[in-house]
Amino acid sequence: MSRNIGGIVDRIANRVARLPLGARFDIRLDQPIVSFSFDDAPLSAATLGAPILERHGARGTYYLAGRFFDDVEAEPPFMDRKTAQDLASRGHELACHTFAHRRLRDYSGAALRDDLADNEQILAGLDGGGGKRSFAIPYTMAWPPATLAMRSRYTTIRGGRAGINGTGTDFTNLKSVELRELPGFLEAAEYWLERQAEERGWLIFFTHHVADATVPFSITPEALERLVERTQKMGFAIRTVAEAYAEITGTPA
Secondary structure: OOHHHHHHHHHHHHHHHOOOOOOOEOOOOOOOEEEEEEEEOEHHHHHHHHHHHHHOOOOOEEEEOHHHHHOOOOOOOEOOHHHHHHHHHOOOEEEEOOOOOOOHHHOOHHHHHHHHHHHHHHHHHHHOOOOOEEEEOHHHOOOHHHHHHHOOOEEEEEOOOOOOEOOOEOOOOEOOEEOOOOOOHHHHHHHHHHHHHHHOOEEEEEEOEEOOOOOOOEEOHHHHHHHHHHHHHOOOEEOOHHHHHHHHHOOOO
């Protein structure tokens, strides 16, 4: 499939994913919730991102793709399994991002099931967890047939549509806001925090590396710390994705 055609398919799939595929949930909270999450498995998200959250009494959600644990030649580096295990021991959430980190539309049904099972087995070996986890769609490229197949497998599925999860929330296509060191991204984060004060819903931030602006898909430690501090000064609760889901729905974490 050519890149142009593939891009069109991805845009159409993301549009279709916005259609009602199941129950919707209205979220309006006395204390709005913000979650900070990190995708793939960059080492800096653990060594720099986690301590920032911890200094403020908060924890993050790490959407991990298992293949990166074995990519020892990567630059910037990815975390190893011991680092991820340590994150879990300190109260951070380990969540699923597939094993191979491919677009969902590139998997057959059987291949996706095997991939997810492989990643879940790795994560269970790191945090001892069982049962359902949180999931984030690789590249934020939804694929409705895959989403339908995964609805009963995960408590939440995080998509790529920007916004606050409020009225009519679909837990299998959660809205999120990306944090990057590029013009407009951090201004957008501030905008959504201001909107959160009005909408009083659940705002999910996601990023990858915590590094200087020369690293793609990154936010600097200073910018991340400012956002965490701003979130708390505005009176919002910081929760992992699993904690937020449990608190909103009244189900066990």
